[in-house]
Structures are given as C-alpha cells and as structure tokens.
Amino acid sequence: MKILVVSQYYPPEGVTIPAEIAQGLADKGHDVRVLTGFPNYPSGKIFPGYKQSWRSKEFDGQVSILRVPLVTDHSTSALRRMINYLSFALSSATARNYAKNVDVIYIYATQMTPAFGPWLWRKLGGAPYVLHVQDLWPESILESSMVGESKLGKFIKTVLNPWLSNVYMNAAAIIGIAPSMVSTLKKRGGAPQNMELIFNWADDSVNPQKHNGESDSTEILFAGNIGDMQDLETVVRAAHLVEDIPVHVTVVGDGVARERVSILAEELCCRNVSFRGSVPREEMAGIYADADF
Numbered sequence: 001m002k003i004l005v006v007s008q009y010y011p012p013e014g015v016t017i018p019a020e021i022a023q024g025l026a027d028k029g030h031d032v033r034v035l036t037g038f039p040n041y042p043s044g045k046i047f048p049g050y051k052q053s054w055r056s057k058e059f060d061g062q063v064s065i066l067r068v069p070l071v072t073d074h075s076t077s078a079l080r081r082m083i084n085y086l087s088f089a090l091s092s093a094t095a096r097n098y099a100k101n102v103d104v105i106y107i108y109a110t111q112m113t114p115a116f117g118p119w120l121w122r123k124l125g126g127a128p129y130v131l132h133v134q135d136l137w138p139e140s141i142l143e144s145s146m147v148g149e150s151k152l153g154k155f156i157k158t159v160l161n162p163w164l165s166n167v168y169m170n171a172a173a174i175i176g177i178a179p180s181m182v183s184t185l186k187k188r189g190g191a192p193q194n195m196e197l198i199f200n201w202a203d204d205s206v207n208p209q210k211h212n213g214e215s216d217s218t219e220i221l222f223a224g225n226i227g228d229m230q231d232l233e234t235v236v237r238a239a240h241l242v243e244d245i246p247v248h249v250t251v252v253g254d255g256v257a258r259e260r261v262s263i264l265a266e267e268l269c270c271r272n273v274s275f276r277g278s279v280p281r282e283e284m285a286g287i288y289a290d291a292d293f
Contacts, residue, residue, distance in 0.1 A: 001030050001031070001103040001104065002030070002031045002033075002101060002102045002103050003025055003030050003031065003032050003033070003102060003103065003104055003105075003106060004032075004033050004034075004035060004098070004099050004102045004104075004105045004106070004118075004127070005018055005021065005022045005032065005033070005034045005035070005036075005105075005106050005108065006034075006035045006036075006092060006105060006106070006107045006108070006114050006115075006117065006118060007034070007035075007036050007107070007108035007110075007114060008036065008037050008070070008085070008088045008092075008110070008111065008113070008114050009036070009037070009039075009041050009108075009110065010034060010036035010037075010039070010065070011039075011060075012039050012047055013039045013040075013041045013042075013047075014041075014042070014278075014281065015041065015108075015110070016281075017108060017132075017200065018034070018036075018106075018108040019034075019060070021106065021108075022034055022060075022063045023060070023061065023063060026061065026062045026063050032062070032063050032064075033063065033064040033065070033066065033098065033102070034060075034063060034064065034065045034066065035066050035068065035092055035095055035098055035099070035117075036065065036066070036067055036068075037067060037068060037069070037070040037088050037091070037092075038050050038052050038056070038067050038068075038069065038070065038072075040070075040072040040074070041074060042074050042225060042254055042255055043074065043254075044072050044073050044074035044075060044084075045072065046072060050067075052069045052070075053069065054068070054069060055067070055068065055095075066095060066098050068088070068091040068092055068094070068095055069087075069091055070084065070087040070088040070091055071083050071084050071087040072084065074255075074256060075256060082156070085111050085113040086113060088113060088114065089113035089114065089116035089117065090116070092114065092116070092117045093116055093117035093120055093121075094117075095117070096117070096121055096126070099117075099118070099121055099126060099127065102127045103127060104127055104128055104129070104130060104172070105118045105121075105126075105127050105128070105129040105130070106129075106130050106132065107129055107130065107131050107132060108132050108134070109131050109132055109133045109134055109135075110134045110135055111135065111137065111140070112133075112137040112160075112164060112167065115129070115131060115167050119166070119167050119170060122170055123170075128171075128172035129170075129171060129172060130171065130172055130173045130174070130175065131167070131168070131171045131173070131174045131175065132175040132177075132198075133174060133175065133176055133177070133181065133185065134177060134200075135229075136181060136184060136185075137160060137164060138156060138157050138160045138161065138164070140229060164188065164189075165188055165189040166189070167189075168185060168188055168189035168190040169189040169190070169191070171190065171194060172194065173194045173195075173196060174190045174194055174195050174196070175196045175197075175198050176195065176196070176197055176198075177197075177198065177199060177200050178197075178199070179197060182195050182196075182197050202288075216246050217246040217247065217248045218246060218247045218248070218292050218293070219248055219250065219290055219291050219292045219293075220247065220248065220249045220250070220291065220292065220293045221249075221250050221252065221287065221288065221290075221291035221293070222235065222249065222250070222251045222252065222253070223252040223253055223284065223287065223288075224252075224253050225253060225254075225255045226251065226253050226254060226255035226256075226257050226258040226261060227255045227256055227257050228256070228257055230255070230257070232251065232257065232261045233257075233260070233261055233264055235249060235251075235273075236249075236261060236264050236265045236268065236270055236273055237264075237268070239270055239272050239273045240268045240270045240272075240273075242272075243270070243271060243272055247272060248272045248273075248274070249272060249273045249274070250273075250274050250275075250276060250287075250291070251273065251274070251275045251276065252276045252277070252278075252279055252284075252287060253277075253278060254277060254278045258275070258277075261275075262275055
C-alpha cells in the first residue's frame with residue numbers, strides 16, 4: 001500500500017509513535033511517506049541543523065519525509081499555541097499533491113488540527129484517513145489553565161465541536177488509547193464499527209537491569225511533557241504530605257510548567273521530589289528500570 005503519515009511532531013522531536021509506525025509499515029514492504037512540520041517541540045525553537053522553508057524533503061531509511069513551515073510556539077499563551085496548531089493545519093493542507101495516489105492516510109492526533117488537511121482532501125475525493133487520537137479535543141485545551149472558562153474558550157468550543165464531529169463521522173477508522181476515550185468518541189460521531197482500542201506501547205527492545213538494586217524507598221517516576229494538563233503541582237503536594245514515609249518521586253522531562261512546578265517544590269521544601277530535566281532517549285530504559293511505579 002501507499003501510506004501517508006501526517007503528524008505535527010516527528011523525530012528528531014521526542015515523539016516516537018508516528019516514526020515507529022512509519023518505519024514498521026515500511027519494513028513490511030509498504031510505500032510510506034510522512035508529512036510533518038519543522039522540529040521545535042518542546043522548546044518552541046527550531047532545532048539546530050534545520051531552517052524553515054516552504055518545503056523541505058528528507059529521507060529516514062526508506063521513508064520519505066516532507067516538512068512544511070509552521071509558527072513555532074510552546075508557551076502558556078493560549079492564542080500563540082492555537083496559532084501554532086492552526087499554522088500547521090493550514091500549511092499541511094496545502095501539500096495535497098504529496099497525498100496524491102496514496103491508499104490511506106494515518107493521522108497522529110496529539111491535537112486534532114493535523115486532521116484538517118486529510119479531512120478536506122477526503123471531501124474533495126481524496127484518500128480515506130485513520131485517526132489515532134492521543135488527546136481528546138476540545139477538553140485538552142478548554143480544561144487547561146491557558147483557556148479555562150474564558151471568552152476564548154467558549155469561542156473555541158463553539159467553533160471546534162461541529163468540525164470535530166464531522167471529522168469523526170468521515171474517518172475510515174478511529175483509534176482511541178483508552179476504553180473511556182473510545183466510548184466518548186462514539187458519542188461524538190465516530191461510527192462504532194470503525195472504532196478501535198489500541199493502548200500506547202513502550203519500547204520493549206531492551207531488557208534493562210535495575211541500577212539501584214533493592215531500595216527501602218518506593219520510587220515513583222513521571223516521564224514526559226510537563227505542561228498544564230499534567231498538573232504535576234498535585235503530585236508535588238501529595239509527595240510533600242507523605243514525606244514521613246519512604247516514597248520518592250522523580251520527574252523526567254521538560255515543558256512550559258516545569259519552572260512553576262520546581263518553584264512549588266522549593267517553596268514546600270519538598271525533599272522527596274527530584275527533577276532530572278530532559279535526558280537522551282537511550283538513558284530511559286535504565287530510568288524506567290529504577291522505578292517501582
């Protein structure tokens with residue numbers, strides 16, 4: 001098959017699922033191409049070695065990658081984040097020629113805006129598309145502190161909900177990553193016969209050994225984006241409440257809320273929470289092995 005993968009994020013950004021799917025399909029003999037933006041996540045700054053242009057072509061093994069420009073941002077400003085999302089939606093939608101003659105389009109939907117191009121192309125007779133929904137919209141933006149119950153939030157909800165229902169209704173298949181997500185997507189327009197539940201997976205290519213050996217402390221790990229929706233302030237406060245028992249929390253990663261969460265830990269004099277920042281992916285196996293939860 002000829003398959004197009006559409007994702008706003010793609011390596012060298014630390015979002016691996018779309019690349020794993022692209023490479024896995026290519027390894028099975030399919031003709032795979034990727035439509036994505038210029039790497040800037042999570043810092044909001046273009047990665048070294050890249051410079052934005054109207055079109056940039058590269059290859060990752062047998063996978064062809066087309067990068068299109070976008071307005072970079074990963075701040076706490078709701079307006080700037082929406083411009084970031086919308087810019088990729090519009091920019092990627094102009095790459096219809098890249099989607100010609102494909103049999104199916106796979107959309108990695110951390111946000112729903114990458115679906116705009118495939119949805120529009122389908123309306124014009126283009127290939128069917130499959131949605132892999134990672135975050136429920138509009139909740140993932142409306143329930144964040146960036147938007148909340150503001151006028152902007154109400155406007156976003158009014159505009160987004162009808163379009164989202166149509167995107168779900170016209171999808172050839174929809175993948176949800178949790179049972180509750182699947183049931184919610186069915187209520188919002190996804191055809192029950194087109195719904196699939198696939199849990200996100202971990203890298204099982206290594207068999208790490210525990211670094212620290214046996215420990216009297218229960219080690220809890222958070223690894224990933226430190227943003228508003230992750231609400232790690234609650235984790236810090238909870239850890240502070242149980243400092244009298246042997247529990248330790250390690251936070252790995254970066255994001256717009258990291259400084260705020262770190263400051264809270266300092267203000268509470270929280271001795272059982274540590275922050276490691278971003279680490280190379282190859283170190284994560286050992287970090288996972290050291291964690292109990």
